[in-house]
């Protein structure tokens with residue numbers, strides 16, 4: 001069982017702009033990374049539990065589940081999904097959503113149990129993933145890098161991870177725009193912040 005952060009980011013390390021827009025990503029198409037041939041569905045088959053913060057959850061409600069300008073879509077994940085928030089959040093019919101707050105450690109234990117040997121996917125944002133890393137609970141960072149920069153926005157992983165550095169495990173070009181890198185997180189020896 002691995003705990004993996006899988007996301008797309010700009011070359012300068014942002015996963016959304018300062019208005020939580022992903023237009024920079026979706027300009028490459030509805031399937032920006034070319035999901036069909038990048039192994040994302042293989043990745044998802046190995047995922048047994050999902051976690052995200054409330055901004056990401058709200059983005060999914062606004063853009064996927066209940067968009068104002070397009071037909072609504074069902075919640076996309078069959079795996080149980082933990083949404084971290086200190087506030088009451090709207091629910092989605094038919095979705096296995098579990099709401100959590102505070103210390104990520106007991107939540108991670110619940111997720112691992114629910115995943116039943118499959119992986120835990122941390123969707124984001126970056127600080128939430130950092131909270132898992134703070135407790136040595138992050139195993140892999142998989143990032144599809146888009147050939148754009150934003151200058152500011154939601155950071156990919158706002159932590160200082162220097163020694164030991166991440167270990168490069170895979171690099172792959174996706175079409176003529178993206179490159180996907182997979183890093184393994186080495187066991188932490190310092191505080192990492």
Ligand SMILES: NC(=O)c1ccc[n+]([C@@H]2O[C@H](COP(=O)([O-])OP(=O)(O)OC[C@H]3O[C@@H](n4cnc5c(N)ncnc54)[C@H](OP(=O)(O)O)[C@@H]3O)[C@@H](O)[C@H]2O)c1
Pocket residue numbers: 007008009014015016019020021022025052053054055056057059060084085086087100101102103104123124125126127128131154155
């Ligand atoms: N490029 C991509 O593929 C990709 C992937 C994922 C996300 N995104 C985008 O990136 C942006 C990320 O937004 P973000 O940086 O604000 O991160 P986020 O993790 O989505 O949301 C952060 C919020 O989650 C809640 N939270 C986090 N940890 C918590 C904890 N331990 N206990 C309780 N609540 C906690 C807090 O909000 P409250 O307590 O106030 O609710 C916090 O302000 C979003 O726009 C998202 O759509 C992009």
